[in-house]
Amino acid sequence: DDSNDVDFLFRFWCPEEKIYDKRNKYAGQYQAWAREGKIMTTPGNAIDKAFIKKQILEDAEKFNLIDMNVDALFQGYDIAMELAQELGEDRVIAMRQGFISYAAPMKDFEERLLKRQLHHGGHPVARFCADNVVVAKDAADNYKPDKANSQAKIDGVVCMVMALDRLGRKQTFRSIYEDNGVIVL
Numbered sequence: 001d002d003s004n005d006v007d008f009l010f011r012f013w014c015p016e017e018k019i020y021d022k023r024n025k026y027a028g029q030y031q032a033w034a035r036e037g038k039i040m041t042t043p044g045n046a047i048d049k050a051f052i053k054k055q056i057l058e059d060a061e062k063f064n065l066i067d068m069n070v071d072a073l074f075q076g077y078d079i080a081m082e083l084a085q086e087l088g089e090d091r092v093i094a095m096r097q098g099f100i101s102y103a104a105p106m107k108d109f110e111e112r113l114l115k116r117q118l119h120h121g122g123h124p125v126a127r128f129c130a131d132n133v134v135v136a137k138d139a140a141d142n143y144k145p146d147k148a149n150s151q152a153k154i155d156g157v158v159c160m161v162m163a164l165d166r167l168g169r170k171q172t173f174r175s176i177y178e179d180n181g182v183i184v185l
Contacts, residue, residue: 129156
């Protein structure tokens, strides 16, 4: 049954100057990905937020975006606020990056991953992120992606888990009592 399969479309951005920076140990790989169109570069040495926002708005229209999660504290929160104004506040949802927020979607991610229900189209940057991801666990055995202990970028995996969080909130669950009624003794 393919009903639980999820296909991902990725967009990765990097400042153009950063992919040529000799201090970036992945510069050669980033340059290859940029040539292949797997990373979109923005002019200069800092991310061009207007460029990214434009792409998100185009994708939202093209793919009929229902809603999206954004990191509640990330450096592009100003983009999120602008997107909320343009797309609607109910469509741009701030997600905290703690164990509680990640508990359910990480379990969903793990289950779907083991069942081979997550499809990234062989995207090399997504694969790179997956190879780098490390998880951290709390005392209650909840876990989340851990950027601090990962060897390189993990943003693609973080985005997948955040997308699964939104997807999980859109699924409807029927109670047994809806079909069978309630019996009081």
